[in-house]
Amino acid sequence: MLKHLATGALAFVPIMLSAQDAAEPGLDGYYGLAFVGGTPIYEGENAELLPAPFLAVNWGRWTVNTAKGIEYTALDSDTSTLSFGLIANKLGALPDTALFDGLDRETAIELAIYTGYDFRSFDIAAQLSHDISSVHGGYSAEVSVGKAILLGPVIVEGRLGTRYLDANLGAYQFGVKENQATDLRPVYDLEGSWSPTIDLSVMYALNDKIMLGGFARHEFISDEIAD
Secondary structure, X not given: OOOOEOOOEEEEEEEOOOOOOOOOOOEEEEEEEEEEEEOOOOOOOOOEEEEEEEEEEEEOOEEEEOOOEEEXXXXXXXXXXXXXXXXXXXXXXXXXXXHHOOOOOOOEEEEEEEEEEEOOOOEEEEEEEEEOOOOOOOEEEEEEEEEEEEEOOEEEEEEEEEEEEOHXXXXXXXXXXXXXXXXXXXXXXXXXXXXXXXXXXXXXXXXXXXXXXXXXXXXXXXXXXXX
């Protein structure tokens, strides 16, 4: 049975600005402000809604932004995309309770591959990420099918997908090793796990430079993790 909402509703107000007059030819980007929140995963956690400034800079095939780190686009055609990224995966803080006392999660540096294909009536996207910083040594993969609809100045996109965590990443993020076990938390080892996801986003263009929008992501945590 699907048990928890892993990532809750998010809303953001990006301010899109073209930097055609930038000193570096071909340099452009945009910045904005996101308000990011979600329902808690663990008992003892509190729901939060926090501001998160957003900045992205594009130069040719290279992109640097606060959400995805450094990304290089190797292929970008009318139907196909392929890019490579270097991202910092913040695995999240644990609740400040006796159950989690002595546990911590470090930020992992991951190499990611993104690819997608547009079939016109729908598109398929996939991402594969692997830890190259030896924090957990694991990988995750996500595949989704989506459809975007243009309604005047409004873009609505919905996606259905699934996310896979291998045993190394799952055990590091949600498990309890033997040397971490206490009277309150027994040893708990995880195998690979799949979690279905639903995404919905809405973007509204106020004018040529400013867009408002929001998106929600509902991840049904697998039984292996929820237990």
